[in-house]
Amino acid sequence: MSPLEQIIAEIIAAEGPMRIDRYMALCLGHPEHGYYMAREPFGAEGDFVTAPEVSQVFGELIGVWCVAAWAAMGQPRAVSLVELGPGRGTLMSDVLRTIRKAAPPMAQAIKVHLVETSERLRQIQRRTLAGDVQWHNSLEGVPEGPMIVLANEFFDALPIRQFEKRQGRWAERVIGFDGSRLSLGLMPAELGPQGQDGDVIEFAPARTEVARAIGERLARSKGAALIVDYGHLVSAPGDTLQAMRKHAHVPVTESPGDCDLTSHVDFEALGRAIGAGGGRVHRALEQGVFLNAMGLQQRTQQLAAKADPAASSRLIRQAERLAGGEQMGKLFKVLAATSPELETPYPFGRT
């Protein structure tokens, strides 16, 4: 038994079966044994590879988007550049390099704020970004004022609740303990009559809360947000909870704290929450469509022309990985939101 499995088993023994959102929060965020606190999730040696870790071009194109957002905001002389869940800091580093190159006055205007709960990852971000950066445990800590918010593979890590319809009744999925191992179980739940037998539906109160807070910020001060994650454009039933270890799926009850635990983001629900907060939400795009419209192929060709043949074919493979329909291009979605008075930013609303 992992130390965290022991802790979870004890809580269940004392309090009864545990809701999935609490289980996820403990697996990912337990101060000592939580996955993001204790493990190295990223890269070939870790459990998964994220887009900024695939290629520098991902962050560069997002940097270009940020420059356009700043221009649309009226080039404020002070703006917070906020990233939620920055991982190793790779995306922010690529974004900052691009901003310095493309828009020096914007580079002068920005202050970087990172929302990160893992002390271990904060250390890595400090090394990657070496500069004037402030860390916060939540968006609430970021000072008020104009801001641009970025989040890549952040929302998928926030806890969800799951409900399942069985024999005409809804039940909540919970984690139980039978004396020797953790297992998934069901607890009766009070939920509306919609849905068919076998349906699983997911709610993410923690996501809604952050998305609403982003919307409220955008309503109070000029700003823009770009949210990238895997998930679906339209709400639909389905069990999307998944545990990953060494690039393979494992059961969600396996070795808690040692595996990444995530679920697909419901972009319709996310957009609704940003809208409820007062932000203006633009129709989300598939990642492949977004990146190609931002110039993925051109930038790849530009870098490839200067590289040796091996590096050049690697760049082309990386672009395919980011935008290819069979790879990250379709599963991942990109959602933009702005202050209500701002125009729909490119390339949203164009395709």
Ligand code: SAH
């Ligand atoms: N954006 C990075 C990392 C994605 S992994 C990339 O694309 O490579 C998820 C990140 O969110 C990690 O940095 C993790 O520590 C952070 N995180 C997870 N839950 C969080 C929470 N509740 N509040 C703040 N950060 C969180």
